[in-house]
Amino acid sequence: MKYLIIGSGPAGIFGAEAIRRRDAESTVTMVSPEDTIAYSPVIITYWIGGKVPQRGLYFRDSSWADQNRIELKLGQQAISLQTRLQKLTLESGEEISYDRLLIASGSSPVSLPIFGVTLKGVHSIRRVGDAEAILAEIANLHQAIIIGGGFVGLKVADHLKERGIDVMILEKETRLVPRIFDGKASLFLVDKLGRENIRVETGVEVEEILGKAGRVCGVRMKDGRIHPGQMVIQSVGVRPNINFLAGSGIAVEKGVPVNTRMETNITGIYAAGDVTLTLDSITGEKVNNATWPAASRQGTVAGMNMAGGNISCPHNLSLNAFSLCGVPVMTAGNPSETNGQALMEEGPGFYRKILLQEGKLTGFILIGEVSQAGILLSLMKKREIVSGAALLQKPFSGRKYLPPGYGYQHGSLFLRSKWERS
Ligand SMILES: Cc1cc2nc3c(=O)[nH]c(=O)nc-3n(C[C@H](O)[C@H](O)[C@H](O)COP(=O)(O)OP(=O)(O)OC[C@H]3O[C@@H](n4cnc5c(N)ncnc54)[C@H](O)[C@@H]3O)c2cc1C
Structure with a gap:
């Protein structure tokens, strides 16, 4: 079996590792236009800020490819794909044949259509x-x-x-x-x-x-x-790297649509990470979930399936966590939706919002106080009705904004009708 991976970001690296877990023998080739692999864009701003040294960017060390017997073709960009012949063409003119292909080419920043964008600086x-x-x-x-x-x-x-x-x-x-x-x-x-x-x-x-x-x-x-x-x-958004797929027969929209096994419309060709369009677990809409957790999870699922497995991505939620000026921020799902019931609390140094739609948790924003993130996330993934569950449980020092019908008892949030009945 010849496996070919386009892209050496997290989706490509986790994909390669998953293939190797199931198939120790076959050839795995990875193509990237860059001269270095396995660095995290997430850490780049920390490097700019002087918070981490350059070596802190890398999530795998330089012996990774040798240890996993991955053939690297660096400094080479994929420019076209012939799916009928199972061949990928690189910028250098080289053609690489494959039996199973993983498209993990990520995304690139959008440039504004305004005068001056090409100036130095x-x-x-x-x-x-x-x-x-x-x-x-x-x-x-x-x-x-x-x-x-x-x-x-x-x-x-x-x-x-x-x-x-x-x-x-x-x-x-x-x-x-x-x-x-x-x-x-x-x-x-x-x-x-x-x-x-x-x-x-x-x-x-x-x-x-x-x-x-x-x-x-x-x-x-x-x-x-x-x-x-x-x-x-x-910093005005990203666009999936899909140009080289034109005319290949792979269905392309604002990204590459895949099923939950990360397979494209063509059998044997998979895609993972920022380049994909996946179904949001909550809204059911096709989304470009351009985050690190999605890329690593999707890469693993694609790699396992390429090597004969049969697994699916268990959930697909937008999830972001970072710290801004020392304030922790965590968001998940679609908390800016205006339909539904918003539970909000704010006070000195914190703001929290939880969105319920038809009784299910569909999004949250936690700023300054993120200790409940784990439980909220697991409730979101379960997609169960959470009326009556304790949600905003921390001691309340701030103003609460509750939707009609909700109230607090012993520091926990309840649907009034439920506790009044019980
Ligand atoms: C500054 C910054 C901060 C971020 N912070 C966060 C964060 O805090 N949390 C979070 O979850 N996410 C964050 N992200 C997003 C996260 O880094 C991405 O979602 C993730 O890196 C996507 O992984 P990927 O492997 O799909 O794509 P990429 O990491 O983009 O890797 C794609 C690879 O494919 C290569 N490639 C592209 N075109 C071709 C081609 N034609 N032929 C061959 N190779 C090709 C690229 O050179 C690259 O090596 C951040 C991104 C940036 C830029």
Whole structure:
């Protein structure tokens, strides 16, 4: 059996390891345009902030490929795929044949369609090279502008500030992390960031990146204002790397749709990680779950099945956890949904929101107080009716916002009708 893996991020690496667990003999080849494998984009902002050394980026050591007998083809990009002939063509013109293929080509940052994005000092953050380019400019940097207030933009801002740089975040939507946060969560963090001297503007749009002698010197906003800065970081989302699949016969939408076994529409060809479209366990909609836990889990499931197993991804939920200016933040599911019953609590240093829909837990936001994350997540995965279960159980020092019908008894949340009956 000849296994071929496109991409050397977590989905590709976990896929290769899963294949090896079931098949010690066959050939496994991995292709990547980069010259280094198995580094974590999650850690890149920590490296920029000086919190971890460069070696801390790597989640497997340099002997990994030899130990697992993986043939690496580095510095080589896949450019086309002929599924009928079972052949992948690389940029160099080399063709590689396969029996089973894993597409783990991840995603790339979106670049804004505005004037000035090609100026020196304008960056995105994804690969090791992006961070190297940012670090090379940091000595002369005083003011940095982050376009995009999603999770990655917030992390970059926090870590640049740690380097003593003035940082400003500009977000087009009216709140930070708009797909996940509600207004209260956003305000909580805008306030926290402000107190840490990170300026945030929401509901604003950058019209143009300004330059002088080929280098960025600021941005002009749609409302005409100008913000000065020697660096601009675009953090406005990612797009799956699917161009090389054109004409291959693999079904492609805004990513590669797969079933729960991570198989594409073509038997023997699997996909995992940021490149995929999977069904969200809660909404049932096709989503691009571009997170580390999804990539590693999907890579493992794909690899096992490629090597003759028959397993499925047990659940598929959006899940994010990080720390911002020392405040722990954890979110899961779809807590910004407006349908359903929102249980909210806020107080000094914390904000928590739990969303129930038809009695089931479908999302949560925990900021500053995340100790219940484990239990909430397991309730979400079980998809059981949780009315009557203790949810917001920690001692209450803050204001509570409860939906009609809910109340507290002995510090636990109950559906009033249930406890009044019992
Ligand atoms: C700055 C940053 C911070 C993040 N923080 C978090 C976080 O806190 N929590 C979290 O859950 N997630 C986070 N993520 C997201 C997480 O890193 C990704 O979801 C995860 O890395 C996806 O893994 P992957 O293997 O699918 O793709 P990638 O890690 O993108 O790897 C894909 C690989 O495929 C290669 N490739 C691309 N095109 C081709 C081609 N044509 N031929 C061959 N190879 C190709 C790429 O070079 C790369 O090596 C963060 C991402 C970034 C950029």
